[in-house]
Amino acid sequence: MTHSELTLESTSNALVKATPAAIEALKQLQQTEGAGKPGVRLGVKGGGCSGFSYLLEFDELREGDNILLQDGIQFFMDRKSSIYLKGILLDFAAGLKGKGFVFKNPNASSTCGCGESFSV
Amino acid sequence: MSILQEIRAVRENAGIWTRADYTVLQFTGADAAAWLHAQTTNEVKGLQSGEGGLQCLLDRTGRIQTVFSLHRWEDEYWAIIEKAQVAAVQARLESHLFLEKVSMTDVGADTPQICIEGPRSRVFLSHVVEAASPEEAARTLPETPNAFGPARIDGKEVLVFQHSLSGEDGYLLLPAPGGAEALCEYLMDRGFDYLLTHVSQEARRVLRIEAGHPKFGVDIDTQCVVSETPLESEAVNYAKGCYLGQEVVARLRAYGSPKQMLTGLQMPDTGAQYPDAGTPLLVNGKKAGVMQSSAFSPVLGRWIGLASLDREHRVAGQEYAFSTGDGAQFTACVVALPHVEGQTRAAFARRLYEEALDHFERDLDDEDDAGIVLLKESILLDPGFEDAYEALGVILHRHHELEEAIHYMKQLAILNPNCVMAHSNLSVFYVAKGMIQEAEEEKAIAGQLEFKRQLDTKEAEKHARAERERIMADARQKVEMFEEVLEIDPDDPIATMGLGSAYMQLEAYEEAIPPLRTAIASQKDYSAAFLKLGKCYELLGRHEEAVDTYTQGIAVASRKGDLMPLREMERGLKGLKGRSEG
Numbered sequence: 001m002t003h004s005e006l007t008l009e010s011t012s013n014a015l016v017k018a019t020p021a022a023i024e025a026l027k028q029l030q031q032t033e034g035a036g037k038p039g040v041r042l043g044v045k046g047g048g049c050s051g052f053s054y055l056l057e058f059d060e061l062r063e064g065d066n067i068l069l070q071d072g073i074q075f076f077m078d079r080k081s082s083i084y085l086k087g088i089l090l091d092f093a094a095g096l097k098g099k100g101f102v103f104k105n106p107n108a109s110s111t112c113g114c115g116e117s118f119s120v
Numbered sequence: 121m122s123i124l125q126e127i128r129a130v131r132e133n134a135g136i137w138t139r140a141d142y143t144v145l146q147f148t149g150a151d152a153a154a155w156l157h158a159q160t161t162n163e164v165k166g167l168q169s170g171e172g173g174l175q176c177l178l179d180r181t182g183r184i185q186t187v188f189s190l191h192r193w194e195d196e197y198w199a200i201i202e203k204a205q206v207a208a209v210q211a212r213l214e215s216h217l218f219l220e221k222v223s224m225t226d227v228g229a230d231t232p233q234i235c236i237e238g239p240r241s242r243v244f245l246s247h248v249v250e251a252a253s254p255e256e257a258a259r260t261l262p263e264t265p266n267a268f269g270p271a272r273i274d275g276k277e278v279l280v281f282q283h284s285l286s287g288e289d290g291y292l293l294l295p296a297p298g299g300a301e302a303l304c305e306y307l308m309d310r311g312f313d314y315l316l317t318h319v320s321q322e323a324r325r326v327l328r329i330e331a332g333h334p335k336f337g338v339d340i341d342t343q344c345v346v347s348e349t350p351l352e353s354e355a356v357n358y359a360k361g362c363y364l365g366q367e368v369v370a371r372l373r374a375y376g377s378p379k380q381m382l383t384g385l386q387m388p389d390t391g392a393q394y395p396d397a398g399t400p401l402l403v404n405g406k407k408a409g410v411m412q413s414s415a416f417s418p419v420l421g422r423w424i425g426l427a428s429l430d431r432e433h434r435v436a437g438q439e440y441a442f443s444t445g446d447g448a449q450f451t452a453c454v455v456a457l458p459h460v461e462g463q464t465r466a467a468f469a470r471r472l473y474e475e476a477l478d479h480f481e482r483d484l485d486d487e488d489d490a491g492i493v494l495l496k497e498s499i500l501l502d503p504g505f506e507d508a509y510e511a512l513g514v515i516l517h518r519h520h521e522l523e524e525a526i527h528y529m530k531q532l533a534i535l536n537p538n539c540v541m542a543h544s545n546l547s548v549f550y551v552a553k554g555m556i557q558e559a560e561e562e563k564a565i566a567g568q569l570e571f572k573r574q575l576d577t578k579e580a581e582k583h584a585r586a587e588r589e590r591i592m593a594d595a596r597q598k599v600e601m602f603e604e605v606l607e608i609d610p611d612d613p614i615a616t617m618g619l620g621s622a623y624m625q626l627e628a629y630e631e632a633i634p635p636l637r638t639a640i641a642s643q644k645d646y647s648a649a650f651l652k653l654g655k656c657y658e659l660l661g662r663h664e665e666a667v668d669t670y671t672q673g674i675a676v677a678s679r680k681g682d683l684m685p686l687r688e689m690e691r692g693l694k695g696l697k698g699r700s701e702g
Contacts, residue, residue: 015481052544066481079477080507083514086481 015082016042016068016075018090022101023071025092030073034058039067039074042090043081052084054103121317123326124418129317130286130327131419131460134238136311137319138304144228144294145188145209147197151220156190156197158363159212161346161356167192172266172281174355175199177212178365182345182372185212187336187355189266191281200281200292203229205336216364232300234307235283236316237290237327239468243497244314245280245291248273248307258500261291265354274306285324287331287462289501326415329424332457334382338397339412339426347372348380348428350457377681380409383434384455387423389416394423394450401427401442408433408442417459424459425452435678436690437671454678456690469502476511486518499528506536513545517552525549540569595625606635613643620652629656647677647685654692667696 018026026040034040043055061067061076068075077085089104129135147156157164160175167173172191176184186208188201201209206226213224236245242261243254250272251257261280262268268281276299284290295303308316319327332350334340340349346356347369356369372378387394395401395411402408407430414425433440436456443449463471476494483491495512498505509532516525526549533542543566550559602619605612616639623632633656639649650673657666670693677686 052541052548079474080511082477082481083511086518087484 015066015086016077016088016090018070018073018075019092020071021092022090023073025099025101026073030058039076041076042085043078044084055081056090056101123320123323126317126319126323127326127330127417127419129315130238130288130319130323132239133315133317134236134241134244134311135317135319135323136234136236136304136307137321137324138232138234138300140232141203142200142228142233143203143206143226144231145199145201145206146225146227147199147222148195148225149221149223152195152197152222153192155217155220155222157360159216160190160363161365161369162190163357163360164190164192164197166360167197169194170262170267170269171264172268174266174351176346176351176355177208178346178363178369179342180365180368182347182365182368183342184336184340184344184346184349184351185342187340187351189281189283191266191268193268198227200228200233200283202336228294231295231297232304234293234295234300234304235285235290236293236307237284237286237288237319239289239463239465239501240314240497241289241291242465243500244311244316246500247314248310249280250275254496254500255503258503273303276303278303284462285331285333286327287333287458287460289462289465289468325413326417329413329415329426330417330419330458330460331462332384332426332459334426335413339382344428345369345372345378348378349382377431377679380428380430381434381681382412382426382457383409383429384457384459385411385414385425385427385452386420386455386459387414387425387450387452389422392450394425395444395448399444401429401444403433403440403442405443408440411444419460426457429454431679431681435675436686437674437693456686465501466505469498469505469508472498472501473505473508473511476508476515480511480515486515489519491515492519504535506532506539509535510539510541510545513542513549517545517549522549522553526553538569538573540566540573543569591625595622598622599626602635611638611642613639613646613649616642617646617649617652620649620656624652624656629660632656645676645680647673647680647682647689650676651685651689651692654689658692658696663696663699667693670696 037058038061039059041055041057041059044052045055059076062078064079065076066079066082068077087105091102091104093100093102126135153165159177161178162173162175169192172189175188175190177186179185186201186205188199188205188209191198191200199209209224213222242258245261246254246258249257249260251260260269260271262282265282265284268279271278271280277296279294281292281294282290283292293303308318328335334349334351345368346352358370358373394414397412399411400407401411409427409429412426412428414423417424434454436454439451439453441449441451472494476491476498479488479491479494492512492515495508495515498508499512502508509528513525513529513532516528526546529542529545529549532539533546536542543562547559547562547566550556550562599619599622602615602622605615606619609615616635620632620636620639623629623635633653636649636653636656639646640653643649650669654666654669654673657663657669670689673689674686674693677689
């Protein structure tokens, strides 16, 4: 794998953006759960209440990944997932059920329930 | 338009030209298949209607008399052949046709043939061949080299053959007599939107040399044995049985490597002229081969050539100081042919897919259709490319083209009935259309498939573990067996090679190195041992030693004519050099 094979995206035209709260939460988690892993993988897989579920985990860089840099956090995203994740805002919110990451998808229809959150 | 632009058109898009120096010979009669099969180097009897293959006629000593492609349509056989070579086929018919019922007619002398080549040529043809849709048209186009079939273009019947001069995806169009000019005009008009480019004879010559295709009468002639040319891999079937010259060809194969072989040479662009075809080449005053066609390749930025080189001097990657009889000197690097590899349809479809995703990722407002066009082209080129269907469906949905999005996602579900994402997406699309029942059905299918996928994954992992244990046990047994043999003869090359291979299966690469080195020391031309030793060094991250081993191994395999290890070591060396440069 070479870095020249990778597509670099800057935050100014990022496919995906994260709120300051999400960035802060990821930085804290990277020291514990993400130790030794250089970035955060964003992805999509089949399943979940709307047919899809979001993937969010600390991971290594893989061949063909897009890299998105925001405020010191590297996000890795495979090309295929980008067709589902474009325009998404990653947030970190606290509610009655506890704290969690929330994907805000401007393209998701209300019936799909795509704003699935991940407990941390 | 410059030659460089014409060549780039064929390498990146599509080019068109006509050729009037070829014709079509039609063979008919009850014994046509049997007679042709007994004369030519490649399969004839086994050809199905719509199939074809490259063929040579040889003389008794295995020397090539003529080269052509032969195609079957029902009970007829058609040879597409240079007009200059028709006399040789006629002579064979006169000298070797006795009681068999075979007749030959020249049916194409007055009809120029139209060639369209380039990675986008199939996309273009899919839009000009008459059919219900471009996808339907693409399905009627021939898939494999030398296959062919009828099609209708501009209201007229045309035969479309898979044929390539450049190594890129290519098609040969045979119109009805008198129809070539009008067809060519129509294709040029329609090709405007596809940047279809006319390709001159000069550019075609460069493309041919880049592809490593020898031209009969120029690079090869009636003095060449077929085994000395790249034609051997395409035009010779070693299992077909007897034909004139077959014994010589079979014997040469058994002996390994022919004395002379057409090979690639690459020379720097110094402004100097390189020798003409037919010029003997010397190394240290001794004859090393004969120069054949050469040309400047604007794509590679250097001179490239075809040369018949002897065994000692066709070591890929090796540079030689050549001289000619008149005192001219030049340095050239020997390379395996082709100089330029054509792109496969699947590889180009993947490239278009990547380009489409680039467009999509930049288009934050979902207003640009460029990605959609590229994905549709990608599917025309590779109708089995699942990722392209999925991306196209999702992007069409984002562009509010729901009907089309559903169409492509259904295509994906047909292509791969176990694709969870196809059914998940269909569920989402149906919800957007207000078709709740259909959406629920698709969602249920997706759920079942996901459950099944998880079970299958667990089962596959279990099988993989069991298979790995079996392979390891087998390798441990082989280690014991080969060690027993080596107690009797510690230098036995087969046992040392076997021991090294068994250690490699056990992923014990350090342990594999000593026996592999012993195998090479005992048998200095053991190219397969060089390959395995180089692989061990590579896997251990000892890249310098891997490069040295591959370099020595390539020289050995080139001299011996061991093509399989040669190609693998060339790939390994290229990968290592790419890594060190990267």
